[in-house]
Each structure stands twice: as structure tokens, then as C-alpha cells.
Amino acid sequence: MVERTTLRVGGPARWLIETQAEGDIPAALQFARAQDCPWFAMGGGSNLLVSDTGFAGVVIRLAHSGIIDLGGGRLAVAAGEPWDRLVAWSVERSLAGIECLSGIPGTVGATPVQNVGAYGQEVAQTIEQVRAWDTVAAQWVELGAGECGFSYRASRFNQQDRGRFLISQVIFQLRPDGSPTLVYPELADRKPATLAEARAAVIEIRRGKAMLLEAGRAESRSAGSFFKNPTVAPDLIATIMAAAGSAPPTYPATGGLRKISAAWLLERSGFNKGYRPPTGGAGISSHHVLALVNYGGATAAEVMALAESMQAAVEQRFGVRLEIEPVRLGFEPSAADGDLCG
Ligand code: EPU
Numbered sequence: 001m002v003e004r005t006t007l008r009v010g011g012p013a014r015w016l017i018e019t020q021a022e023g024d025i026p027a028a029l030q031f032a033r034a035q036d037c038p039w040f041a042m043g044g045g046s047n048l049l050v051s052d053t054g055f056a057g058v059v060i061r062l063a064h065s066g067i068i069d070l071g072g073g074r075l076a077v078a079a080g081e082p083w084d085r086l087v088a089w090s091v092e093r094s095l096a097g098i099e100c101l102s103g104i105p106g107t108v109g110a111t112p113v114q115n116v117g118a119y120g121q122e123v124a125q126t127i128e129q130v131r132a133w134d135t136v137a138a139q140w141v142e143l144g145a146g147e148c149g150f151s152y153r154a155s156r157f158n159q160q161d162r163g164r165f166l167i168s169q170v171i172f173q174l175r176p177d178g179s180p181t182l183v184y185p186e187l188a189d190r191k192p193a194t195l196a197e198a199r200a201a202v203i204e205i206r207r208g209k210a211m212l213l214e215a216g217r218a219e220s221r222s223a224g225s226f227f228k229n230p231t232v233a234p235d236l237i238a239t240i241m242a243a244a245g246s247a248p249p250t251y252p253a254t255g256g257l258r259k260i261s262a263a264w265l266l267e268r269s270g271f272n273k274g275y276r277p278p279t280g281g282a283g284i285s286s287h288h289v290l291a292l293v294n295y296g297g298a299t300a301a302e303v304m305a306l307a308e309s310m311q312a313a314v315e316q317r318f319g320v321r322l323e324i325e326p327v328r329l330g331f332e333p334s335a336a337d338g339d340l341c342g
Pocket residue numbers: 117118119120209211223224225226227228229249261262263264265267273287288289290325
């Protein structure tokens with residue numbers, strides 16, 4: 001899977017099936033069943049850490065693509081469409097709502113799963129419907145946004161119904177001739193007047209933080225933010241302030257809670273930009289503490305060892321457990337890892 005993930009680590013999959021049309025999804029599942037193997041659905045591999053031993057099953061890569069303009073700012077987009085190509089396409093046509101999500105790697109079908117968000121927008125704000133294969137009911141379903149259970153970096157697809165649905169198409173409702181969303185201070189400060197200017201500004205900001213995956217840049221071998229920003233109760237923030245001697249950047253969250261910057265917590269727990277453990281190829285980006293980077297030849301075990309040392313340091317200093325953001329594949333032995341499969 002080294003070639004299929006942006007982190008560029010991980011062992012092989014026993015089988016890889018790439019969909020070319022929606023109908024390939026149930027067919028691929030049938031193949032996995034016939035082999036008595038587990039399956040795993042992936043998009044662009046930009047939020048994925050595969051173990052060094054790989055995955056003893058069928059990886060179904062959702063690769064069918066295409067944008068259908070339904071009029072009035074509604075777009076039906078196939079799961080395998082590269083996300084940033086959709087953003088560029090929409091911005092060119094003055095369709096607003098996803099311009100702040102410029103420069104994010106991965107595919108459209110993966111965006112509802114973790115409710116991709118950045119610079120003041122989340123896909124949940126513009127998704128009207130998700131069309132997916134329901135592996136429990138063995139049928140196609142169309143789920144309205146209200147049925148997707150969206151919250152910060154979460155949805156029913158990565159929470160209670162993880163592994164149940166394979167997303168084939170997403171319908172977005174964008175705002176025709178809309179203006180850019182300028183709620184994130186770092187973006188608003190640049191005063192972009194048009195969607196195109198907002199897109200350009202976001203790309204520039206992301207490039208500055210090495211969060212733009214560009215071929216040839218060592219720091220692009222990452223999976224974006226490796227940790228989520230933790231959501232905590234206000235009294236814990238007071239404790240953190242007392243321990244650190246200054247206030248962490250916080251953002252509103254639901255239920256009276258606050259999100260705090262995981263990067264800030266890490267920097268005050270001894271992990272700084274550019275940190276490299278004494279051995280191995282994994283390290284921290286020199287531009288953003290949340291991005292773990294494969295500086296060359298890193299193994300999944302090295303990435304995980306670094307991540308775990310970072311979690312332990314923050315937990316010890318502030319009593320907060322950082323949650324890993326990328327999906328991990330092949331780390332837990334599954335029933336089919338033995339001689340059942342294949
Ligand atoms: N900060 C540090 N050290 C750093 C970087 C940031 O202390 O190395 C502190 C700064 O005080 C800064 C604050 O953290 O003001 C916030 O930093 P930033 O604006 O970069 O945002 P973030 O909370 O670290 C989140 C998302 C990113 C998204 C940006 C912009 C998560 C886990 N990450 O990062 O998403 O691009 O906001 O909206 O929510 C991703 O999920 O893969 C991702 C890149």
C-alpha cells in the first residue's frame with residue numbers, strides 16, 4: 001500500500017479492486033465474501049496508516065469519478081472524484097460553500113466519513129445527500145444530511161456505523177454566485193473578495209504549513225493532521241492554563257464544550273516542529289506539529305511509536321488523551337488474517 005497512501009508506508013493488500021462504476025461496489029463485496037476475506041473501502045489514501053504487515057483482505061478503492069451538474073448549485077459527484085478537482089470546478093463556476101476546503105487531498109466519497117473541515121467550512125454544511133451501498137441491508141440507500149450524524153471530524157460512517165456503508169456518490173448543494181466564507185481569522189485577514197481569491201489564499205496558507213500535498217516535497221509524505229483537536233470541558237481548560245502559564249487557542253464545540261489546539265498542547269509537552277526521534281524515518285513536520293511525516297523509509301511501526309510517545313507526553317502533562325485522526329488498517333488481527341482468507 002506504499003504507493004496508494006500519502007504517508008507512503010505500509011505492507012501490501014492481498015487484493016485491490018478499483019471501482020470504475022457504481023455497480024462494481026456490490027461485485028467487489030461479493031468477491032470478498034467468496035474468498036471469506038475482510039474488506040476495506042478506501043478513497044485517496046490521504047488519511048490512512050497501513051501496518052507494515054499490510055492487510056490480509058480485499059481493499060476496495062472507490063475510484064469511479066465524475067461531476068453531474070443538477071442545476072441551481074446542486075452537484076452529484078461520484079465517490080472517486082478527486083476532492084480538490086471538485087473544489088476548483090465549483091470555484092470556476094462561482095459556486096460557493098467549499099472554497100475554504102481547497103488544497104485538501106483525497107476523494108469526494110471520503111469527505112463525509114470524517115466530515116472534512118478547514119478554515120471555517122465543513123462538508124456537512126453543503127452535503128445534501130449521500131448515496132451508499134448498505135452492506136447490512138444489501139441495498140442502495142440515500143441518506144439525507146440529517147441522517148449522517150455529522151459532528152467534528154465524525155459521522156455515522158466512522159462512528160456507530162463504521163464499515164457498514166460504502167459511499168458511491170455525494171450530492172452537494174452549493175450557493176450559486178455566493179461569496180467566500182471568511183470566518184477563520186487567518187483567512188479573513190487576507191480579505192479575499194472572490195471565491196477564486198479565497199481558494200488561492202487557502203492554498204497559500206496550507207502550503208506555509210506543509211499541509212498541501214505536493215509531489216517531490218518530503219513533508220508531503222504525511223496524512224495531514226495526525227491528531228484531532230480534543231474537545232474538553234471549560235474547567236479542564238482552566239487547569240491546562242494553570243499548568244502551562246498561558247491560555248491555549250480554543251474554538252467552540254457542541255454541548256458547552258471547547259475544542260483546544262492539539263498542536264499547542266504538543267508544543268508544551270516537549271514536541272516541536274521538525275522533531276525527529278534518534279532513529280527511523282518518521283518525524284514531525286517542520287511546519288506544523290500535528291503532521292507526522294515520513295522523511296524517507298519510515299515504517300508504520302515508527303510512525304505509531306512516535307505518535308504514542310506524543311500522546312503519552314500530552315496525557316502526562318495535561319491529563320488529555322489525544323485521539324489519532326487517520327484511519328489505521330491492518331493493525332488488529334482479524335478473523336481472516338489466519339488461513340481462512342484466500
Ligand atoms: N499551533 C501550534 N503549533 C503548530 C501549529 C499550530 O501551536 O505547529 C497552534 C497555533 O496557536 C494556532 C493553532 O494551533 O493558532 C491552530 O492551528 P491551525 O490554524 O493550523 O489549526 P489546527 O487546529 O492545528 C485544524 C485542522 C486542519 C485544518 C486547520 C485549518 C484538525 C485536527 N486539524 O488544524 O485539518 O487544515 O484546522 O482549519 O482539526 C486535517 O484534518 O488533516 C487538517 C489538516
